[in-house]
Amino acid sequence: MAQETAQTPTVIRQQLINNAQLCQQLVTEIKARKPRYVLMIGRGSSDHAGVFGKYLLEIELGMPVMASSPSVFGIYHKSVDYKDALVIAISQSGRSPDIVNQVKSARASGAMCVALVNDQQSPLAQAADWVLPMHAGLEQSVAATKSYLASLSALLQLAAHWNNNSALLSSLNSLPEALNQVLAEPAQLTPDTLRNVQHGVMLGRGFGYAISREMALKLKEVLAIHCEAFSSAEFMHGPSAMLANHIQVIDVQVEDESAPVHSSQIQTFAQQGGRVVSLSHSQLTVHPRCLPLLVVLRFYVDVERIAQAYGRDPDRPQGLKKVTETH
Template sequence: MTASTPLFVQEALETPERIANQLEENDHTTDKLGSHLRLVSPKFIYIVGRGSSDHAGSFAKYLFEIETGIPVVGATPSVTSAYGSSIKLDGALVLMISQSGRSQDVIDQARMAKLSGAYVVGLVNDENSPLAEECDVLLPLKAGGQKVIGATKTVLTTLSALLQLVAKWTHNKELSSALYKLPDLMEQACQSEPIITNAMLNSIEHCAVLGRGFGYAIAKEITMKLMGNCCIHAEPFSSAEFAHGAVGMIDKKLGLLSVDLRDEAFAKHQQQIQEFIDAGLTVHKLKQPIFNCPERLAPLTLLQRFYLDIANVAIERGIDPDRPPGMQKMIKTF
């Protein structure tokens, strides 16, 4: 890493060390929280987040429904902040996900949730933020300061915090053991070959990012970075849903990117992607950088590599990855 290395890349490269520190420092808190959740057995899980935090919430939906069997609902914060309505959350576990902890509508959701009888857990990077003070339990992300606009390490530390929480909650010894390897796997991802290049995107005017399950969850984050950091129009789709209508956009020079994670959904996802290829469509595959990787950790390794690559894509397109056009460091929503 040199003085000319973009801050975006420097922050992304901090992730392995940040995750190692987080897993150690949050170990006792997640032990206690896991015991509490087994005792109270929430009726459902309600997740609040904006932007990249919302994408982490999509990851959490798959994670908690698969590992706990408890239904997960994504919040619509405007119901409270714009329409002034409350949600009946008695008996729910509410997860507040935020880097800054300062968006007013997210803070309002936390207050509403507590008044409604929910148990509120905050996954927040700024431990002194107003949102952190509103939560019953805080799981700090421990990502350190974010100096650039595009979130990288805060997204990845959110995912690792979610993994640690579900492992403790469900007594999943296999996942708990795998998490000890996560910092090293993330470091390996940093050293791996690129999974996306500007050459893959040069002839694409519009882009669909396809994934299945956890792959679809991180496709949302990939899409945001393609648009925000590289000025490439992109939309995320589940590969299972894409054929139900959006595939008709192919004639409009729609490029296809496939998020390839080798987990339980891999075979079904590949079957759908192969149908598109057999129909004569060009699909660029974003493959997980570490082939033999525990299934639940693979999405993190893919995102880690993608963040490093997307900075190079931006540079080759004449865009400063630290100062993408039109973006602010913190987006305030009310």
């Protein structure tokens, strides 16, 4: 996990180079097809990348984005008409049968299907119309790190070309160096921070919420800490009652348009009894849409080190395996 996390800046630098022309070609086809909405398909970390994609495409392009329900096809054996959809299926392995079969069903109904996948020879890649490679290389740790972040950078590059966003395209070129700087920064989470913590909530807003889902999963996977992600706005609608028990609150700060209202809500939660620790990004000059990747990368480094300090194996969590196949 430590080695693969450290490879992320190099992976993303090479990905942006390799996929530049492909993204232009893909955008040309998307504009010709004129999809009315986007359907995101994925599970686990890939599903969380899809949530990031939802915020990204809705904010930057005004394109409605919905999440898939793989069980509709895989368990209930029902087909859905996706003829006006752009389907983006995200998977590191591209081998989970329910994801592959849903793409096949969507494509048969007339959808344009794109596989954002690490294994370009996988069944998912073969089932889609287009393949947008992660170029993350071999990932052996059960906990996805570089492949998740490569999913986000691929979505950013696709959105930037789709919207002809020169500012974002320029910032993506400096993203690998910003990620390298993050690797050398001080820890934000330490063994003492989470010692004896069994339950917690991770709160963000907008893109901060999107990455919170992935980060909460890593606390479950790598440290066996029960942590649930909420939008800080949604947390106010009932779950905040847990603050009376002085629950651990992990605050995910992203300095974009959401920051003022999210910070105000976190202050309120602290006053109500939450034990707050804040995670953020360094003040680097990159586009606001790139900032979430900096937060996640630092978090991955810290969590792996905490696992080692606790005597846990971060690469092989008990009861898990790298490729999860669901139906």
